[in-house]
Amino acid sequence: MDGFIHQIISGIASGGIYASVALALVMIYQATHHVNFAQGEMAMFSTYIALTLIQAGLPYWAAFCITVPVSFVIGALIQRVVMEPLSKAPVLASVGVFIGLLLTFNSVAGWIFTYTLKPFPTPFGEGKPLFGGFVSRHELGSTAITLVVLLSIWAFFRFTKLGLAMRAAAFNPVSSRLVGVPVARMLALGWGLAAGIGAIAGMMVAPVIFLDPNMMAGVLLYAFAGALLGGITNPLGAVIGGFIVGIIENLGGAYVVGTELKLTTALFIIVVVLTVKPAGLFGKTLVSRV
Amino acid sequence: MQFFTSRAFPWLFLAAAVVLPLLFASDYRLFQLTMVVVYSIAVLGLNLLTGYNGQVSLGNGAFYAIGAYTTAILMDKLGLPYWATLPFSAVICAGVGFLIGLPALRLGGMYLALTTFALAVATPQLLKYKAFENYTGGVQGVVLDKPDAPFGLPLSQDQWLYLFCLAVGALLFALAMNLVRGRIGRAMRAIRDQPLAAEAMGIDIAMFKTRTFALSAMFTGVAGSLGAITIQFVAPDAFGVPLSLTFFVGMVVGGGASIGGAVMGALFIQFIPNIADEISKAAPGAVYGLLLIAFMFLLPGGLASLIRILSGKKRTA
Numbered sequence: 382m383d384g385f386i387h388q389i390i391s392g393i394a395s396g397g398i399y400a401s402v403a404l405a406l407v408m409i410y411q412a413t414h415h416v417n418f419a420q421g422e423m424a425m426f427s428t429y430i431a432l433t434l435i436q437a438g439l440p441y442w443a444a445f446c447i448t449v450p451v452s453f454v455i456g457a458l459i460q461r462v463v464m465e466p467l468s469k470a471p472v473l474a475s476v477g478v479f480i481g482l483l484l485t486f487n488s489v490a491g492w493i494f495t496y497t498l499k500p501f502p503t504p505f506g507e508g509k510p511l512f513g514g515f516v517s518r519h520e521l522g523s524t525a526i527t528l529v530v531l532l533s534i535w536a537f538f539r540f541t542k543l544g545l546a547m548r549a550a551a552f553n554p555v556s557s558r559l560v561g562v563p564v565a566r567m568l569a570l571g572w573g574l575a576a577g578i579g580a581i582a583g584m585m586v587a588p589v590i591f592l593d594p595n596m597m598a599g600v601l602l603y604a605f606a607g608a609l610l611g612g613i614t615n616p617l618g619a620v621i622g623g624f625i626v627g628i629i630e631n632l633g634g635a636y637v638v639g640t641e642l643k644l645t646t647a648l649f650i651i652v653v654v655l656t657v658k659p660a661g662l663f664g665k666t667l668v669s670r671v
Numbered sequence: 672m673q674f675f676t677s678r679a680f681p682w683l684f685l686a687a688a689v690v691l692p693l694l695f696a697s698d699y700r701l702f703q704l705t706m707v708v709v710y711s712i713a714v715l716g717l718n719l720l721t722g723y724n725g726q727v728s729l730g731n732g733a734f735y736a737i738g739a740y741t742t743a744i745l746m747d748k749l750g751l752p753y754w755a756t757l758p759f760s761a762v763i764c765a766g767v768g769f770l771i772g773l774p775a776l777r778l779g780g781m782y783l784a785l786t787t788f789a790l791a792v793a794t795p796q797l798l799k800y801k802a803f804e805n806y807t808g809g810v811q812g813v814v815l816d817k818p819d820a821p822f823g824l825p826l827s828q829d830q831w832l833y834l835f836c837l838a839v840g841a842l843l844f845a846l847a848m849n850l851v852r853g854r855i856g857r858a859m860r861a862i863r864d865q866p867l868a869a870e871a872m873g874i875d876i877a878m879f880k881t882r883t884f885a886l887s888a889m890f891t892g893v894a895g896s897l898g899a900i901t902i903q904f905v906a907p908d909a910f911g912v913p914l915s916l917t918f919f920v921g922m923v924v925g926g927g928a929s930i931g932g933a934v935m936g937a938l939f940i941q942f943i944p945n946i947a948d949e950i951s952k953a954a955p956g957a958v959y960g961l962l963l964i965a966f967m968f969l970l971p972g973g974l975a976s977l978i979r980i981l982s983g984k985k986r987t988a
Contacts, residue, residue, distance in 0.1 A: 415781065416781045416782075416784070416785050418785075418788065467967065467968075470967070470971075472727055472780035472781060472784070473727055473927065474967045474971060475781075476727050476780075476784045477964075478964050480729065480916060480919060481962075481963030481964035482964070484916065484957070484959045484960030485956070485960030485961055487956055487960075488955070488957040488959075488960060489953070491952065491953035492951055492953035492954070492957065496952070496953075598792060598912065602789055602793075605789065606789075641800060642796055642800060644792055644796050645793045645796055647793070648789040648790060648792070648793040651785070651786055651789050652786060655774065655777065655778055656777060659777060659778075
């Protein structure tokens, strides 16, 4: 029983990270109907930036506070320079560019920072596990950070004028432009936010799985699964989906399929959701006008 | 430039491909050229699916793996000769492709790319899975023997293998060429460009899409079989995301909706990484990544469209 509770709790901890990346994916999907295959690699790259800053002698939180805005700028730049000109191009072109970005980030990271596994510090201390040994300090801390991020993103979209403008630009670009919302800038902002969220997720997951250029491949896959499970049209759904996938992954890995088939679990979830209920648990069914 | 688009060109190219390497190439070069043939079949499979039919697949490496393992298991466990494993691998891969094509029908564009990407990520894990270890050899994989030239032909093993792969490749290329030039090819392109209009004209979209998937899987699977025989070794980690993305890069660089583009794409993915590798271990990935982006912006039809533009021929595919 103890083991079971422990699996659920670490499932929630990793689920929080999947939820963040899933949220980043959904933000870009909502605005452009693109699934950003490079999201994971962008997060990995941001994590390397953080590690470089920490190794240069900065305290953890200072590095954290620099990395997030830097990632934001990188994300917004990519949108402006690479994605914007292709916004009307066919699916193959955007998939090609995303895969191109994925490969570029991956190999540039390998080039600059080498392919060896690197430990990444946790800001929450090593110390003894809390609450009767069920939760490690890092799990508790990273889940808290994730929840803070998710809540502030929600509040941003719900209560600020800028958030409203971003939602409008994603929902109906043409009408938004007519009422004076700078749609292109909103898209860049969305990409920047997604990159920032990804950076935080990367820094939270790196102490657990170690940092290397291929670190995020699995995380990205789980985030896909989470976003689809919750409904890729619904940010809250994607977050819930991310948590569910984290729990399924841990329980499945511990009791059903073993750790060797963990990634296959994600594939299985993706295929089942897309064939049985393509809209996800909380998404709205898309109807295309003929 | 008109020469490249003339009807005689494929025959001359084939003749040159048969004769020149046998006369001039060293064993190692022959091995590389054999892999070019193998890759060109795999890229052709992806061209049919993505270039002609518009279904973006990032997971064709999985079919390549199934083909390779079918051949390896049949040769290693059942002692079949290498050539006899190809029909099995074609049938099995076509079947698997058809089955995967069924759920893929419900997935438009991006979702299909995403699902096949997940398939590519999961493939090595599935191949390593303990339940199949008796057949697949688990992490260690399977080692195969290199075939000798039959009937006492005065050819080295590498020369014979090259000719064998070339013959299979020529057959498959002829098949694909005839297919895309006829009614079926028109239907495939119509589904890619205007699905609604295609359906209104009586084209059974579901049937064409699933069968194109099966066809693509068959081509890629046969390529996998030939690849396994050529490399004489199969192991799970060779069939991960990088392999699938390599095919994707080959397709984009060569030109998706083009038969000859598959050969150019294969030459590219065989030789460019070797050259880039000398600069840095990370360089092939960077070259692939930057070129993908550059091609999408500057030459979305790949090298094949460049030749078409230079020879002043109107785009028909």
